[in-house]
Amino acid sequence: MNREEAPGKSPEEMYVQQKVRVLLMLKKMGSNLTPSEEAFLRNYAGVVHSQMSQLPQHNIDQGAEDVVMAFSRSETEDRRQ
Amino acid sequence: MSMQMSEADGAMKVAEWQHTYYTSDSGIQSGATTLRDEDETESSRKFSATCTVVESNADMEAQYTLTRAQRVRAAMFPETLVEGETPVAAAQSDAPQQSNVQRLAEPSQLLKTAIVHLINYQDDAELATRAVPELTKLLVDDDQVVVNKAALIVNQLTRKEASRRVLVQSPQMVAAVVRAMQSTGDLETARCAASVLHNLSHQREGLLAIFKSGGIPALVRMLSSPMESVLFYAITTLHNLLLHQEGAKMAVRLADGLQKMVPLLKKSNPKFLAITTDCLQLLSYGNQESKLIILANGGPESLVSIMRSYNYEKLLWTTSRVLKVLSVCPSNKPAIVDAGGMQALGQHLTGPSQRLVQNCLWTLRNLSDAATKQEGLDGLLQVLVSQLSSDDVNMLTCATGILSNLTCNNARNKALVAQSGGVEALIHAVLRAGEKEDVAEPAVCALRHLTSRHPDAELAQNAVRLHYGIPAITKLLGQPHYWPVVKATVGLIRNLALCPANQAALREAGAIPRLVNLLLKAHQDTQRLGSSAQQTYQDGVRMEEIVEGCTGALHILARDPINRGEIASMQTIPLFVQLLYSYVENVKRVSAGVLCELALDKHSAEMIDAEGAAAPLMELLHSPNEGIATYAAAVLFRISEDKSSDYRKRVSVELTHSLFKHDPAAWEMVSQVARM
Numbered sequence: 014m015n016r017e018e019a020p021g022k023s024p025e026e027m028y029v030q031q032k033v034r035v036l037l038m039l040k041k042m043g044s045n046l047t048p049s050e051e052a053f054l055r056n057y058a059g060v061v062h063s064q065m066s067q068l069p070q071h072n073i074d075q076g077a078e079d080v081v082m083a084f085s086r087s088e089t090e091d092r093r094q
Numbered sequence: 095m096s097m098q099m100s101e102a103d104g105a106m107k108v109a110e111w112q113h114t115y116y117t118s119d120s121g122i123q124s125g126a127t128t129l130r131d132e133d134e135t136e137s138s139r140k141f142s143a144t145c146t147v148v149e150s151n152a153d154m155e156a157q158y159t160l161t162r163a164q165r166v167r168a169a170m171f172p173e174t175l176v177e178g179e180t181p182v183a184a185a186q187s188d189a190p191q192q193s194n195v196q197r198l199a200e201p202s203q204l205l206k207t208a209i210v211h212l213i214n215y216q217d218d219a220e221l222a223t224r225a226v227p228e229l230t231k232l233l234v235d236d237d238q239v240v241v242n243k244a245a246l247i248v249n250q251l252t253r254k255e256a257s258r259r260v261l262v263q264s265p266q267m268v269a270a271v272v273r274a275m276q277s278t279g280d281l282e283t284a285r286c287a288a289s290v291l292h293n294l295s296h297q298r299e300g301l302l303a304i305f306k307s308g309g310i311p312a313l314v315r316m317l318s319s320p321m322e323s324v325l326f327y328a329i330t331t332l333h334n335l336l337l338h339q340e341g342a343k344m345a346v347r348l349a350d351g352l353q354k355m356v357p358l359l360k361k362s363n364p365k366f367l368a369i370t371t372d373c374l375q376l377l378s379y380g381n382q383e384s385k386l387i388i389l390a391n392g393g394p395e396s397l398v399s400i401m402r403s404y405n406y407e408k409l410l411w412t413t414s415r416v417l418k419v420l421s422v423c424p425s426n427k428p429a430i431v432d433a434g435g436m437q438a439l440g441q442h443l444t445g446p447s448q449r450l451v452q453n454c455l456w457t458l459r460n461l462s463d464a465a466t467k468q469e470g471l472d473g474l475l476q477v478l479v480s481q482l483s484s485d486d487v488n489m490l491t492c493a494t495g496i497l498s499n500l501t502c503n504n505a506r507n508k509a510l511v512a513q514s515g516g517v518e519a520l521i522h523a524v525l526r527a528g529e530k531e532d533v534a535e536p537a538v539c540a541l542r543h544l545t546s547r548h549p550d551a552e553l554a555q556n557a558v559r560l561h562y563g564i565p566a567i568t569k570l571l572g573q574p575h576y577w578p579v580v581k582a583t584v585g586l587i588r589n590l591a592l593c594p595a596n597q598a599a600l601r602e603a604g605a606i607p608r609l610v611n612l613l614l615k616a617h618q619d620t621q622r623l624g625s626s627a628q629q630t631y632q633d634g635v636r637m638e639e640i641v642e643g644c645t646g647a648l649h650i651l652a653r654d655p656i657n658r659g660e661i662a663s664m665q666t667i668p669l670f671v672q673l674l675y676s677y678v679e680n681v682k683r684v685s686a687g688v689l690c691e692l693a694l695d696k697h698s699a700e701m702i703d704a705e706g707a708a709a710p711l712m713e714l715l716h717s718p719n720e721g722i723a724t725y726a727a728a729v730l731f732r733i734s735e736d737k738s739s740d741y742r743k744r745v746s747v748e749l750t751h752s753l754f755k756h757d758p759a760a761w762e763m764v765s766q767v768a769r770m
Contacts, residue, residue, distance in 0.1 A: 028746040032731055035749075038724040039690070043592070045653055047694055047732070069720060076646060077585050077680075079502040079543050082536060084495055085422040085460035 033060045037068055218256035225251070226264050233270035238283070241274055245286035252293035261290075262299040269307040276312040281321050288316055288327035295334040301342075305335060310345040317354040326366060329358070333369050336376040343377055352377055352387045359396035364406035371397070371412040378419050385423040394420065394429040401438040407447050414439070414453035421460035431465045440474035443481070455481075455492035462499035471500060475510050482519035491532045494523055498536035498543065505548035512544050512554045520544075521563035524570070531576050538570065538582040545589035555593035564596065568603040571612060577635035580612065584643035588650050597654035606657060609644045610664050616640035617669065638678050645673065646684040652691035661688075662698045667705060674710040679719060686714060686725035693732040703733040715748050 022030075036050055046054075054061055225247075232244035248271060251257040261267055268291075275287030291309060294300030304310070309331075316328035332351065335342040346352075351373075358370050374393070378384040388394075397420075400413045417435065420426040439454040439461075458474075465471070478500075481493040497516070501508045520537050527533035541563075544554040558564060567590075570583040587605055590596045600606075616637040631637075648666070652658045670692070673685035689707065693699040707729065714726035730745050 024743055024746060027750060028742060031727070031746060031749045035724055035727040035731060038720070039728050042721065042724065043653075044687075044690060044728070045694055049735075076546060076588055076650075077643070079547065080539075081463040081466060081499050081502045082495065082539065083463055084499075085427065085463070 029057055030060055030064070033057055034064050034067070037061065037064055041068060215256040218254045219260055222251055222257035222260035226260060226267050230264065230267045230270045233267075233274045238278065238280055241278060242280055242283045242286070245271070245274055245283050245290070249286045249289050249293070252290050258293060258297070258300075262294055262297060262303050265303055265307060268294065268300075268303040268309070272304070272307045272309045272312045276315055281319075281324070284316070284319065285321060285324050285327070288313075288324050288331070292327040292331045295331045298338065301335055301339040304331070305339050305342060305345070310335060310342060310351075311349040314346065314349040314351045314354055317351075317358065322363075325358070325361075329355075329366065329369050329373065333373050333376075336373055343381075346373075346377060347381075347384060352384055353391055356388055356391035356393045356396065359393070359400065364404055364409045367400060367404075368406065368409040368412050371400070371409065371416050375412065375416045375419055378416065382423065385420055385426055388416075388420065389423070389426050389429055394426060394435065395433045398430065398433040398435045398438045401442070402434070407450060410442060411447065411450045411453065414442070414450060414457060418453055418457040418460070421457045427461055427464045431461055431468060436461060436465050436468055436474060437470055440471070440477060443474075443477045452488060452492075455489060455496070459492045459495045462496045463502075466499060466502050466504055468500075471507065472510055475500060475507060475516075476514050479511060479514045479516045479519050482516075482523045485526070487530060487533065490523055490526070491530075491536075494520070494533055494536040494540060498540040501540055501543040503547070508544050508548040508554075509550050511540070512550050512557070517541065517544060517554050517557040517563070518561045521558065521561050521566065524563070525566050529574075529576075531579055534570065535576075535579045535582055538567070538579060538586055541567075542582060542586040542589060545586065546592070551589070552593055555590055555596060558590055559593070559596050559599050564590065564599045564605075565603045568600070568605045568608065571605070571608040575612075575632075577633040577640065581635050581639055581643055584609065584612070584640070584647050588643070588647035591647065591650035591653070594654070597651065597657055600651065601654070601657055601660065606648070606651060606660050607664065609647055609651075610661070610666060613641060613644035613648070613666075613669070616644065617673075638676075638681065641673070641676075642678065642680045642684055645670070645681065645688055649684050649688040649691060652688055655695075658692060658695060658698075662692055662695065662701070667692065667698065667701045671702065671705040671707045671710070674707065674714065679717075679722070682714060682717070683719060683722045683725070686711070686722055686729065690725040690728045690732075693729050699733045699735075702729065708733065712745075712748055 033054065036046060036054055039046060229244050229248055229251075232240050233248070235241050235244070248261070248267070251261060271287050271290045275284050275291070278284050278287070291304055291313065295304060304313075313328045313332050313335075316324050317332075319325055319328070332342075332346060336346065355370055355373055355377075359367065361367060361370075374388060378388055393416075397413050397417055401410060401417070404410060417430060417439070420430060436458060439458050442450055442454050445451060475497070478493045478497050481489050482497075484490055484493070497511060497520070501511055520541050523537045524534060524541075527537060541554075541558065545551055545558065558567070567583060567586060570579055571587075587600065587609070591600055619632075619637040620641060648661055652661050667689070670685045670689050673681055674689075676682055676685070689702055693702055711726045711730050714722050715730070717723045717726070727745075727749055734741050734745055
């Protein structure tokens, strides 16, 4: 736990921390940020740095999974030669 | 010709047989072989030895002992009489040297030959008719030598059509042969008896006689014989029964025929194996229990081994037919795949036999959903890509289907197919498919797989555009709607939109209005039922899936600013906000995602807020799905940028209670701050 950031955190600081996390997650999922959001992240680079290690490592939103098609529903018979 | 059975020994009995029309050596004593003479005139010689016709009293008497056939022969075809005989007709005897005119006046040689055959036929039939009762008794004699000789004679009788016809009409005779076959300890007797049944099985009456005489269980027992010829006769006879005799399949199954046949797959004679595999196909087609018996006896491994080891086309074809039948069985399917079936079948896709290629393809298609994790399929995948250029619709159906499944969740296969020119080939298959859904759907699914979830996905996304695939793919969203194809296409478009270079091409192909219209239609269909318990299916596809797919595609398309504007201009925001209330989690995710992108534009953000999106979005902050919670938070941040600090604080409090609950370390950090 990083106590250096913990003590005396104001609601504003909490808001910053949460927003940084949300924006970093958005980037991870491939979404765009507004210019002001990009500037926000630059302004709070320290918080960004601390949050980066907290992000989940797996892919979050990759769209629908691959699905097999079941072809073997019925037998087909061919003409006996 | 009466037989004194209690007194004569075997040789005597046989000797008595020789005082018949068959005065030539049949080989019973001497061991000489006889020949099939169905088409030969050699049989005519047999009747000549006893035909001696003269005008003396003795000759007259002798003449009366001749059969009608012999008298006809002597009168009409004296030249067919052998030395020692004299012709009857004075006219013929007076003119040993015929003139040209006389020769021309005679019947044609063909007609004469036909008549000779008829005479012989009648003789054969008469003989057999007289012999059958006696032979029947001999076949059940206690003396095995007698049985053996009788079996030999009966075997020879079955080689001629006339006598064979007489035999099949005697159920007692056939039953005696069956009994002799299964009860004898002498291999030669068993061989003869099996040969008899084999010969009889070429006629319908013979098949019926064998069937009614309990021949099937006896023949199945013969499948354990150490003698190869017995095996051959038994399997061939059973094959004929299975092909043409009603009730034979059930009888073979009841006699445990499958359990005896499957081990025979280890034999090495290709022709024998071809008949055996055909028997297995006949028995297992449409019969689940038979398929399980084949599985339990190691059938898949043996059949795959045959496909790997032989070149005889007929054997490969019959074996592929058995594998095709087994490939629809959920239990056999993984066994075939584990035995290397995909690789073995794939060996035969480029050969000259079209029927073999097609059977292998159908089988591979059936097996493919169980083979997504198989290794060593590189060669197969490359051949399938090359077959995508075929004009044969069956080949296209199979190749696209197999490729679709083998690229499912398999990054290696995806990369290999993409590197082998699979993207371009699949696009061409889509173009040629037209309205053939069995080709279009798997082709689009395969492209969808290639364009996501592997390191070369972006290359594939670009390749679709570079090979002019985007207009063709977008067209698949048009009417008439075949919903499985629509669903697959929507997913592919979503993947294509991940590549920024494709965004403009998709817009120009008209993807956005098509997707929006499909979304509206599908959503209206789901709303008509008005209950989450009821789901709307069309062509086997739920309309909720179409809603999810279209919204998901629009989400990614909205990453492009021009596309974003076009989507918003089509009055879609109210619908997306409404979808936030869906009971389907994926629909919530994609609708939150598209609103997140649209909210990048201030005007759209205001519209989203005006539609009352804040309330459902606040709820979605608590979603256990990280993607949903993140999108919801992002939209709330974007619509609250110009809001009061109290509003932002409320958002923050909600975030605190939801966003960090999946992140214990961060939650602990925030909690400690709250306690201080």
